[in-house]
Amino acid sequence: MAMNLDVHAIRKDFPIFDVVRERPLVFLDSAASSQKPRAVIDAMTEYYETTHANVHRGVYAIAEEATARYESARARIGRFVNAPSEREILFSKNVTESMNLVAQSWGRANLRAGDAVVLTQMEHHANIVPWLMLKEQLGIELRYVGLTDDGVLDLSNLDELLDGAKAFSFTAASNVLGTLNPVRALADRAHAAGAVVIVDAAQFVPHMTTDVQAMGADLLAWTGHKMLGPTGVGVLWGREELLDTMPPFLGGGDMIRDVRLDGFVPNELPWKFEAGTPPIAEVIGLGVACDELERYGLDAIREHEKQVTGYAIRTLTERFGDDFTVHGPLDVEQRGGVLSFAFKGLHPHDVSQVLDESGVCVRAGHHCAKPLIRCLGVGATARASFYVYNDEADVDALAAALDRCGDFFGL
C-alpha cells in the first residue's frame, strides 16, 4: 500500500507557491506544464554557477564534470522508466520533436506509398501532424481508432485497422479526456499484426510508475516539463535493436563519428540522435526531477491523483448537476488526473477568464487535439488537471470559482 502524499509539505518544495499574491495560486494546469521544485531549480543554477562547459568535447576538468553530470542524468532518467540500457535514452526538445524524429527517421526508412500507420482519434497534434506530413511526403495511409461515447477507444474493429499496418502510434493517457489506454494489450495486438508500437506517454510518465519493458512498446516518448523538470528537454526511449536500424534525424555536431567532404559516419547510440549542443542543464534538472518524484513515490502520486480526481468529479457533479459535464470516463481507475468539462453552456475561454479572477488557473481551448475536440462535438473545453501539489482544497476553490462564474454571466 502506497503512502499518502503530504501535500502540505510538498507545496513547500515549490517556490512559486511562496510568492505573495492578491489571491493564492490555485494551479490546475499541470497537464500543460507542471511547476518546478526548488531542488530542480537549484541543481540547474548550481551547474551553471560551478561547472558549465560543453559536453563530449573539452578535456579540461569542468568539461569532464559537465559531461559526467549530463551522462549520469541520462542513466538516472533511464532507471526512472526501467530502461534496460542508457543507450536507449535519447534527448530531444519535447514529445513533438521526438514524434518528428520517429516519423522522419523510422518512417522514411520503413514506409512506402500505400503503407498504413494506425493512430487514434484521441491523439495530441504531436502524434498526428508528423504522420500527416509523412502522408504528404510518401503517400502513406493513416487509419484511426475511434472513440466510444464514454471517451475510451473503440477497439471493436482494431484487428481490421491493424491488418497489414506497419505501425500503431497511440497515447498512453489522453491529454483531454484523461483516459488511460491499455498500453500492453494494444502493443501485443499490434505486434501480433506485425506493426511497430509507438507510444506518446507525455501524460503518463509524470503520474505513475513507468516500466518501458513491461509496457511492451518499441518507442515511447515523454517530456520533462510536465514532470517537475525544466522546459526544453524531451525523452525518447526506444529498443536498442530498433534504434540501431534507424538513420539519424537531424545532422550536425555531436551526432557524427566521422565527416568527410563526400559523406559522414553517424555516432553510436544514443548520440546518433542528438545533433548539436544538447540541453545540458535541462537534462541535469530532469534527473533531479526524477529524484523528487521517486522521493514522493510514483505509486503514492497515482493514488493521490485518483483520490483528488474522484473528489472533483463527485463534488462538481453533485454541486452543479446537469450544468457540469465531464468529457471522458468517470471511473478513476480508467483515467488520470486530467478533467475536461463543460459548464452551463459557457465558452471555456469565458470560464477560464472568470476563474482567473479567483486565482484558479485552468486551461481552455482545443488542447492541441482538434480532431478529438471535433469528435466531442464542441469547439473547446475547459480543463483542470491535478498533480502532487494539488488537493481537495483546490477542488473546493474551483467549485467556488465556478459558482462565481455562473453568477457573473447571470446563469
Add this chain to the structure above:
Amino acid sequence: MPGLEDLYREIILDHYRNPRNRGELETPPAHRVEGFNPLCGDEIVVYVDVEGGKITDIKIGGQGCSISQSSASMMSSAVKGKTVEEARALTRAFKALMTIHESRLDGGDGSGTDTPTPDPEVKLGDLEALQGVVKFPVRIKCATLSWNTLAQGLDEVATP
C-alpha cells in the same frame, strides 16, 4: 491589475446573451466567408449582402466565446446599412482601438508604435465598450475575429 468589469462590460454581455443578426443568408446573392481563431478554436461565419456598394444585410453564424460573439453581434449592427467604404473605415477604427499601445492605457501618449491612425470622423459608439479587451492581450484576437472576417468578405466581394 485590470478587473473583469473592464473586459465584460454590460453592453458586451447583452450582445452575448442576445446576439443581433444571428443566422444565415442565401448564397448567392449573399457572400459567405469563414474565419478561424486557431488558438482557441473559435469559428465564425459572416454572410454579407452587398448591393450598389452598400451592405444591405448581414448575418452571423459559428461559435465562440462571449468576446468573439458579442464583437460579431456589435459589428453586424454597426455595419448593416452602411456603404462598403464606411464599413472599411469602421473596421480600421476598430482595429486601431484594439492595437492601442499599453502605454496609452497607463497614461502615456502611445507614440512610437505602429498603431494605425483611425479617421477621426469615424464614431465607434457602443463598440468602444470593447476597449477593455486590450488589457487582456490573449483576448484581442477574439474581438477582432469577426472584423477580419468581414474585411476578407468585402475584399472577396470587390474582386470576385
